[in-house]
Amino acid sequence: MSWDLKVAEIQKPYLTDKDIWQSVHRFYYHGKTTTTYKYGFLKALLESVPSANEQFEISFDHLFYSFTKIYWNLVIHNNLCQSNSQKAPSSVQKVLEAFAATHAIPREWSFDQLPASQQLQLIAAVKKVGKKYVIGATYSDFNGEIYSFDLKKEYLQLHPTYYRFFQTHKRMLTNITNYQLALFLEKFNEAEKVSKLLTRVEVVTQRKSLLQFSQLLQKAGIEHCFYCHKKISKSSHVDHFIPWSYIQSDHLWNFVLSCSTCNTRKNNKLAAENFLQQLITRNNQWIKEERYLLQFENYTEKKLTEFYQYSQLNGFIHDWKPSQLRE
Template sequence: MSHKLKEGKLRNAYLTDEEIWRIFSSFLSSKSVKSSTYKYVLMKSMIENLYEVNENLELSYDQLAYTFAKVYWNMVVVHGIEKHNPGSRNAAAATWVVIEERETYSIPNDYSFDKIASSVQLRMIKKIKQAMKVNVFGALFGDTRGSFYEFSHRTEYFRFDPNVYSFMLNYQLLLTQLTNFHMAKKIEELNGRSVDHVIMKVEDITKRGNLKPFERVLLHYFEQRCFYCEKDLSRGKRQIHVDHFVPWSFVQSDQIWNLVLACSKCNTSKRDKLANGLFLDKIKERNDELITLKEADITPLLESYQEEKIQKMYVYSQKNGYDQLWAP
């Protein structure tokens, strides 16, 4: 059984987009056995970490386990979806991990993952990583016929096939939507009933609850002006919005190097659009300034940042359909 594999090597066959689509479709379809939601969640974790790979297109198990833990926590605890009969063999081990941790620490149900104390987050991530080793990496490896990624439990590294990696960047938005849709269907099937607003809940589970800490950092180190129109933001706290420079609906994660302060007028009119290229140069300069500060509260937030990253995100969001450029 492929889910028991401790290591899987890439076939390294050259795949065309058409072949990758075919494998992806069979992974989504009911032909591939999915007794739980974990394969979709691994796919979501791969998508969320597309811009976090190193030069060899590798991710650590810890990076993937962080997203995996966050998704399960927000799905099972915050939204109360994916329920299982106790003792059911079909229950995802990750579901039990988050339920146990919530009970051990009496964490309120409405606490999103990022609000949990980091020591508890780390414990949970460690346990989830173990669960992923047993059930997850090998199973999806088998489903994708060894052509999407390779993995090793010994080194705890995961590596994308180069063609599959660029395929995922080119079709990121579509892949996210397809994965969310099929995962929502699976959740309803597991729950044995229709779940209110299930697709919206699934779309929401990678979302961080609170951008306030980023707002505080940006307000502290920079002039209090709208990034786009330069309006003074120092008067009236309600005027300040934290904007995802490359829209959240595309990146699905919150990194300080993609966040700017904006006035409500700009934030409302920009919405889900991409700002024009002048602002791309401006945010690169802003990020350089952030790095130069060398402050203890900022440096860890920029650990994985490189200028090419925001450039790449900007280019791929255009390729994914964010081609209407906005200016204030």
């Protein structure tokens, strides 16, 4: 199967879990790997699952937003070489290095700190490389079974069974991907660059600040903690209703404002089902508002409910409630 296809269909319409596990193992553990692309791309794909529409289609803009963020933070912020030779950096690495140099961007900046216009420019440049080297290659790595794609129309469509598989095993797959990525990076980077590498890879795409979401929520006139209803002060926290460590991405439909006590106590847990119903009611109102149009792209009540159920399946402690509930 050729890696430089422009458009490709799914080769096998019916897949069993056994088929998928075999392909996933082959992807992780076999074949010659000269760059981190395959791990970086699978990580971006897992992160982009919440952005899929009801036909399981994911646009390249969503995918390469994640992919660019991952690579900027690995290459520039963490200063890590992404190929098996320091002398021959990967194409994505070259694009990012050139961009950082041209715009004199401090290397300590994470992707979130770049102005939106620069983020868009970078995503466009990285997308170009990804379309050439990553989309077809990953399709081939999975025997043409994982997704169909069209480079011109800039989207891929996940096989429905893979979509379910990713949700069912997302936490474990994310961990294995991080592990393989870190293993590769450890092998081809100097010892002083790889201290605490696995921890750094695990949070490589976690935002340093959720301020923009906090501002959106405050602008909506929210004054009370979503969980305990206590009036919130300036020190309110933005809480990922479905824990970040499951969803691995940031969406307004998954954010609520909470007091610091609830946020700290809830931590990596799932709130009780009545809170899910409250969030669905809020989102049903917000989805009708023009100002949230972009934020609610491809959001459905069904999607949020499924993510809630799948995160329970992934072992997140559920049924959390605040100890003091004000009516």
